[in-house]
Amino acid sequence: MVQSLNTKIDLTMDATSFVGLAKYGQVLIGDKAFEFYNTKNAQDYIQIPWEEVDYVVASVLFKGKWIPRYAIETKKDGTFNFASKDTKKVLRAMRPYVAYDHMVQANSFFKVIKRGLLSFGKKKKRSR
Template sequence: MVQSINTKVDLVIDATSHIRASDYGQIMIGDKGFEFFNKRDKRKFIQIPWEEVDSVIASVLFKGKWIPRYAIKTKRNGTYTFSSKDPKKVLRAMREYIDPNDMVRSLGFFDVIKRGFKRKFQK
């Protein structure tokens, strides 16, 4: 059994981790960090302390009506991507522990295309 890093839990919600193949489990947000526990294999878990979080990147579609997934960018270990049943509730719970300026929107499809064209013609 995995020991949780949190002493107080704010939110527990069903979620999917998109790190390797899709892993189904639960997200736990508490006072010490962000945790993901796999439902089937207890050895597959992700624990990210709040001090390690660099930024949270949300993919926002339809002017904020739908958030299909969000990513947590850490200072040392890269980016972890998740989706959950109620992503707005998860992001609001994370906002208590992370600076709201570190929570950003990801680039849209046309923004990525526009950036590519700009870089192509600047050279």
């Protein structure tokens, strides 16, 4: 059985992890870490200590009315994407553990397209 890093649990909620194929499970937010446990396979889990979290990126739609998914960027291991039943509750539970300026909003679809069009004519410099 997997040992939790947390000593106190603030929130438990059904969620989906988008690391590889979609996996369904539970998200646990506690005093020491953000944890995801797969419901079908107990050995399939993600534990991210709060010291390792660099940014939390939320995909915000309809001026904040709906947040379909969020990503946790770590200092060493990359980005982990998740979706929860009530994403706003999850993000609010993360607030005490992640600095305010490290919880950011993802670029919208139109910002990504605009950035791509503006950089279309620019040539990238190669490092040799």
